[in-house]
Amino acid sequence: xxxxxxxxxxxxxxxxxxxxxxxxxxxxxxxxxxxxxxxxxxxxxxxxxxxxxxxxxxxxxxxxxxxxxxxxxxxxxxxxxxxxxxxxxxxxxxxxxxxxxxxxxxxxxxxxxxxxxxxxxxxxxxxxxxxxxxxxxxxxxxxxxxxxxxxxxxxxxxxxxxxxxxxxxxxxxxxxxxxxxxxxxxxxxxxxxxxxxxxxxxxxxxxxxxxxxxxxxxxxxxxxxxxxxxxxxxxxxxxxxxxxxxxxxxxxxxxxxxxxxxxxx
Amino acid sequence: xxxxxxxxxxxxxxxxxxxxxxxxxxxxxxxxxxxxxxxxxxxxxxxxxxxxxxxxxxxxxxxxxxxxxxxxxxxxxxxxxxxxxxxxxxxxxxxxxxxxxxxxxxxxxxxxxxxxxxxxxxxxxxxxxxxxxxxxxxxxxxxxxxxxxxxxxxxxxxxxxxxxxxxxxxxxxxxxxxxxx
Numbered sequence: 001x002x003x004x005x006x007x008x009x010x011x012x013x014x015x016x017x018x019x020x021x022x023x024x025x026x027x028x029x030x031x032x033x034x035x036x037x038x039x040x041x042x043x044x045x046x047x048x049x050x051x052x053x054x055x056x057x058x059x060x061x062x063x064x065x066x067x068x069x070x071x072x073x074x075x076x077x078x079x080x081x082x083x084x085x086x087x088x089x090x091x092x093x094x095x096x097x098x099x100x101x102x103x104x105x106x107x108x109x110x111x112x113x114x115x116x117x118x119x120x121x122x123x124x125x126x127x128x129x130x131x132x133x134x135x136x137x138x139x140x141x142x143x144x145x146x147x148x149x150x151x152x153x154x155x156x157x158x159x160x161x162x163x164x165x166x167x168x169x170x171x172x173x174x175x176x177x178x179x180x181x182x183x184x185x186x187x188x189x190x191x192x193x194x195x196x197x198x199x200x201x202x203x204x205x206x207x208x209x210x211x212x213x214x215x216x217x218x219x220x221x222x223x224x225x226x227x228x229x230x231x232x233x234x235x236x237x238x239x240x241x242x243x244x245x246x247x248x249x250x251x252x253x254x255x256x257x258x259x260x261x262x263x264x265x
Numbered sequence: 266x267x268x269x270x271x272x273x274x275x276x277x278x279x280x281x282x283x284x285x286x287x288x289x290x291x292x293x294x295x296x297x298x299x300x301x302x303x304x305x306x307x308x309x310x311x312x313x314x315x316x317x318x319x320x321x322x323x324x325x326x327x328x329x330x331x332x333x334x335x336x337x338x339x340x341x342x343x344x345x346x347x348x349x350x351x352x353x354x355x356x357x358x359x360x361x362x363x364x365x366x367x368x369x370x371x372x373x374x375x376x377x378x379x380x381x382x383x384x385x386x387x388x389x390x391x392x393x394x395x396x397x398x399x400x401x402x403x404x405x406x407x408x409x410x411x412x413x414x415x416x417x418x419x420x421x422x423x424x425x426x427x428x429x430x431x432x433x434x435x436x437x438x439x440x441x442x443x444x445x446x
Contacts, residue, residue: 011430017411045380046438050407053385054392057294058287063304067283067311130284196409229281230327248328249409 001025006036010043015194016170016253051194118211121244122226122233124182129199129231129246132179132188138197139175139190143167149176153187161187161202162241165260171198181244182208191257198247198257205242211235218255219262225251234258278318278327282311285328289335292404296339296397306342310335329410333418336401343397379445387444394440399433406430 001009001022006029012018013026030037132138141152146166153161156178167173171191179188179201186203215222215236221243223236232254234245245261247254289310293303313334314321321330383391392400398419405415412430416423 008427011427041377042438043434045377046434046441049381049383049388049441050403053383053388054407055385055389056287057291057300057303059290059307060300060304063290063307064283064286067286067308068280071280071283072315130281134284194409195407227324229279230324250411 001029003029003033003036006030006033007039010036010040013040014043014047016256056195118209118224118235119228121182121208121210121235122228125201125233125235125244125246126228126231128179128181128186128188128201128244129197132177132190132199133197138177140177141175143173143175146173149173149189152176153178157185157187159204159241161189162238163187163189163200163202163261165257165263167191168260171257171260181242193247193249193253193257196247196249198245198249198254200261201244201246203242203244205237205240208242210237210242219259221262223255223258223262225255227251236262238262278314278321282314282327282331285331286311288328288408289331292332292401292408293335293339295392295400295404298393306335306339309338313338326414328408329414329418332405332408332410333420336418339397380441383441383444388441391437391440391444395433395436398429399436402426402429403433403437 006026009018009022009026013023018026030040141149143149146163150161150163153176165171165173171193174190174192174197176190177188179186181201181203184203186201189200189202191198191200211224215224218234218236221236221238223234226233226235231246231248232251234243234254236243236258243261245254245258286307290303290307293306293310294300297303297306310331314331317334321327392403395403402415402419405418410418412423412426415426415430419426421429
């Protein structure tokens, strides 16, 4: 890899978007090239001060209230879609009706888990995430590291949250709080990813309709990946504990954190 | 909704669209340089989003879609204000920054340390000295939008985003050096 190519990839490397096969080549080049190494340092410092110190200008409460108050309550039909698509949809509707009748019976028979139950967990995770990021005080304890956050939960929960990933430069641990996941208390860990918030909910896993299909290996766990309302959600369980990881970062970055968390649980 | 909105439905657009109001407002604030103009721009963005909600495909990137609307709305307003005093055009980096000779101001650790100590107010001032397009691409990158998403928002090629971002960050570094001394 030459200097031109290396400097082309610096930003992608910092953003965690560089393909694995290029990462090694870039690192090898940076180890031996003072000019590119300096360029990397410059980019890092600029990113660091922008992420940590550039003033943010959130919308005023007045604007938020105004927008929320003026948001349409119910969908309004604006076009006659049947006149445009109806004829071509008839065969598809027939198939859909057959599937609607057959699939639920099949899944209940083979699995005992209904889709909307699992969807309920995903929905709960996203709702909790939105509640947290819109809160004026999302953190009960600001992070001084995992060894300050975890002991803080003692006496506040009826279980000990097992989370060994203490955060790193890519995913700093910002802090924690106590919340709820459906009908039970949850330990909430908040990680950062550039300007994004990533929330991990840890709760007792028993009695919940955990997904059993479409699981993907993630560290030592098998996780279910979902997208709901534009947010990515990872659900997995380890022993008696359940984990829900939610954010608006892209799926690959969320999975990267998921591997770190599941690898240590 | 507000200024002429409300005619559109929210067929494909749920209330979660409102979850991005802070990010939209932040970009609007850095584009307009004014709290009131930023609020108007955000409000107009949501009005247009609701009117065009049938064009949004559920499951795709809602945040990027809203950013694109905000950016297009801003451009429309910019074109109407022909006496805009902003340095440079929408699609340029400040020529002063471009013409500045590349200096060796970051060539030692002392300078890097000085840069780390630039205060928030000066970072904002330096950013506001860049062209609006440069500001936009830097802020969208900070918001975690990928180059592909930024390309969709700006309506240009991914390679263009890459070069614009590199030029914008270089221009910002040049500006920041004045505050780092």
